[in-house]
Amino acid sequence: MHKTLYVIKDDKPEKAIIRTYGPHDFTGLIDIQRACFPPPFPEELWWSKEQLGEHVDRFQAGALCAEAGGRLIGSMTGLIVNMSDYGAKHSWEAVTDNGYIRNHNPDGDTLYVVDICVLPEYRKSGVGKWLMQSMYETVVQLGLERLLGGGRMPGYGAYADQLSPEEYVQHVISGKLKDPVVTFLMRCGRMPVGLAHDYLEDEQSRNCAVIMEWKNPFK
Numbered sequence: 740m741h742k743t744l745y746v747i748k749d750d751k752p753e754k755a756i757i758r759t760y761g762p763h764d765f766t767g768l769i770d771i772q773r774a775c776f777p778p779p780f781p782e783e784l785w786w787s788k789e790q791l792g793e794h795v796d797r798f799q800a801g802a803l804c805a806e807a808g809g810r811l812i813g814s815m816t817g818l819i820v821n822m823s824d825y826g827a828k829h830s831w832e833a834v835t836d837n838g839y840i841r842n843h844n845p846d847g848d849t850l851y852v853v854d855i856c857v858l859p860e861y862r863k864s865g866v867g868k869w870l871m872q873s874m875y876e877t878v879v880q881l882g883l884e885r886l887l888g889g890g891r892m893p894g895y896g897a898y899a900d901q902l903s904p905e906e907y908v909q910h911v912i913s914g915k916l917k918d919p920v921v922t923f924l925m926r927c928g929r930m931p932v933g934l935a936h937d938y939l940e941d942e943q944s945r946n947c948a949v950i951m952e953w954k955n956p957f958k
């Protein structure tokens with residue numbers, strides 16, 4: 740995967756590249772994690788070089804980054820699994836092997852998203868959507884059934900004393916509330932198919948995630 744396109748930052752088009760990442764990108768990728776997942780998000784959930792090495796060695800087609808002005812501005816990582824091995828009530832740790840993807844199964848049916856993040860100063864410029872679009876293209880290219888992943892719901896924390904996670908998600912789906920991640924995923928064409936409790940240690944989301952799917956339209 741390698742493509743050049745424009746992202747629109749502060750109303751100004753800026754040339755960007757979406758490509759697979761390699762070992763020379765690891766430091767930049769960890770810097771993005773640091774900027775994207777500040778406390779209270781647990782620091783030990785940021786990528787380590789060991790995890791990134793596994794992504795590149797096991798499934799480089801699922802290891803994507805975005806670059807602009809000679810620096811990395813975002814990344815998205817996935818692995819292939821057979822969803823029947825995990826079931827609807829899965830956790831991030833189980834499906835992604837805690838981010839190491841040693842369970843990557845080239846014969847699986849689902850491209851599962853381990854992570855997507857974009858530098859704060861490049862948000863709402865279309866970078867996340869282009870990364871997602873590129874991963875959809877990978878799903879089609881590999882003839883997989885779907886892309887699936889658990890979307891954080893960081894806006895939930897502010898409503899946790901008034902709404903159940905299910906009610907909060909319904910409000911986001913109906914448009915009554917907006918969530919920084921779930922609304923983004925809906926804008927990317929992902930469909931909510933379930934809600935996982937105890938998905939990932941994530942105080943803002945109260946450890947919940949919306950499982951969201953994109954089906955290969957050619958299958």
Ligand SMILES: CC(C)(COP(=O)(O)OP(=O)(O)OC[C@H]1O[C@@H](n2cnc3c(N)ncnc32)[C@H](O)[C@@H]1OP(=O)(O)O)[C@@H](O)C(=O)NCCC(=O)NCCS
Nearest residue numbers: 855856857862863864865866867868890891919922923926
């Ligand atoms: C979620 C994230 C990847 C979105 O990336 P991004 O590059 O800002 O998203 P884009 O600019 O491509 O936005 C795509 C669409 O989603 C919408 N969107 C993006 N962020 C949004 C927000 N906070 N609230 C509402 N809508 C949002 C955009 O308006 C855009 O809509 P459009 O298609 O009508 O133009 C980014 O905010 C991020 O890195 N967050 C922190 C890390 C994180 O929590 N990742 C999710 C792990 S599950």
